Amino acid sequence: MNATRKVGLVGWGAIGRVVGTALAEHRVPGAELVCVVDNRPLGEGAPAPQLSFDEALERCDLIVEAAGQGVVREWGERVLASGTDLLIASTGALTDEELAERLLAAGPGRVYFTGGAVGGLDLLQAVRALGPLDEVRLTTTKLPATLEQPWMDDELLSRLRTATGPVEVLAGTARDIPVRFPKSTNVAASVALAVGDLDTVRVQVVADPGAHHTRHVVEASGPHGAYRFEVAHLPDPGNPATSQVVPYAVLRSLAALAGRTGQIL
Numbered sequence: 001m002n003a004t005r006k007v008g009l010v011g012w013g014a015i016g017r018v019v020g021t022a023l024a025e026h027r028v029p030g031a032e033l034v035c036v037v038d039n040r041p042l043g044e045g046a047p048a049p050q051l052s053f054d055e056a057l058e059r060c061d062l063i064v065e066a067a068g069q070g071v072v073r074e075w076g077e078r079v080l081a082s083g084t085d086l087l088i089a090s091t092g093a094l095t096d097e098e099l100a101e102r103l104l105a106a107g108p109g110r111v112y113f114t115g116g117a118v119g120g121l122d123l124l125q126a127v128r129a130l131g132p133l134d135e136v137r138l139t140t141t142k143l144p145a146t147l148e149q150p151w152m153d154d155e156l157l158s159r160l161r162t163a164t165g166p167v168e169v170l171a172g173t174a175r176d177i178p179v180r181f182p183k184s185t186n187v188a189a190s191v192a193l194a195v196g197d198l199d200t201v202r203v204q205v206v207a208d209p210g211a212h213h214t215r216h217v218v219e220a221s222g223p224h225g226a227y228r229f230e231v232a233h234l235p236d237p238g239n240p241a242t243s244q245v246v247p248y249a250v251l252r253s254l255a256a257l258a259g260r261t262g263q264i265l
């Protein structure tokens with residue numbers, strides 16, 4: 001049987017709280033929560049000691065990032081160089097190809113990403129082996145307030161705030177969109193990781209005041225077939241930018257990584 005994975009969880013927010021609580025309750029066979037890292041003091045709020053990143057690297061063999069793209073940029077290489085594996089939720093950081101290459105070259109730790117809020121990535125990854133896709137489109141629809149960004153001008157902010165139906169906020173590729181909406185469109189980078197090309201993935205970001213559910217629609221086509229995956233998630237009540245399902249996607253990824261016998265994964 002494999003040794004128990006010693007997990008350091010970075011980020012005690014909408015995703016981290018659910019992941020950390022499940023780990024602390026031993027709901028992931030083969031994985032144990034050793035510590036939590038967060039740049040806010042957590043007091044007694046977390047079920048494991050709050051440590052610095054450096055302390056976490058000394059005690060853990062797997063870091064789960066559920067904090068933001070900046071953490072991947074700042075810590076990714078050091079995590080891998082210390083021999084610790086890294087599971088990434090903030091995949092948008094990997095649209096920086098220089099960083100992605102440095103992470104690929106770093107080691108001996110291994111880097112993984114979770115499918116997060118989007119579906120069908122396993123099939124898109126499989127299709128890639130047949131040859132490139134001609135077209136890949138992602139349409140993400142969210143509540144307007146979850147899409148507001150510091151770079152937006154007054155006109156765009158006003159369009160978001162006064163929308164009475166769906167409005168396109170920005171269109172681009174998976175190379176530029178996740179940087180523009182760092183907490184809201186990591187899914188675009190995840191689709192690009194599956195497809196293997198940032199520029200092929202065209203992304204449309206839509207704000208809809210009636211979006212009771214956050215929607216991600218992936219449409220892809222190529223010489224071998226056509227694919228469409230549509231998901232509609234309830235947003236997390238505390239952080240509506242994040243879909244409620246995301247921590248469970250992280251836990252699913254963790255279960256696969258911990259890979260205990262007695263489970264069919």
Ligand SMILES: NC(=O)C1=CN([C@@H]2O[C@H](COP(=O)(O)OP(=O)(O)OC[C@H]3O[C@@H](n4cnc5c(N)ncnc54)[C@H](O)[C@@H]3O)[C@@H](O)[C@H]2O)C=CC1
Pocket residue numbers: 010011012013014015016037038039040066067068069070071089090091114115116117118182183184186187190239241242243246
């Ligand atoms: N792949 C996917 O489908 C998704 C990915 N995400 C990514 O996951 C991230 C976390 O999401 P939530 O838990 O909803 O966010 P949240 O805002 O609820 O929680 C983030 C936590 O990380 C902490 N944090 C932020 N920067 C930090 C730093 N530099 N060092 C240590 N701690 C830090 C914050 O204090 C907070 O406790 C998002 O920013 C986004 O990048 C979010 C949703 C879906």
Ligand SMILES: O=C([O-])CC(=O)C(=O)O
Pocket residue numbers: 116117182183184185186187188214233241242243244246
């Ligand atoms: O949770 C979601 O629906 C998507 C999200 O925030 C992201 O990709 O960053």
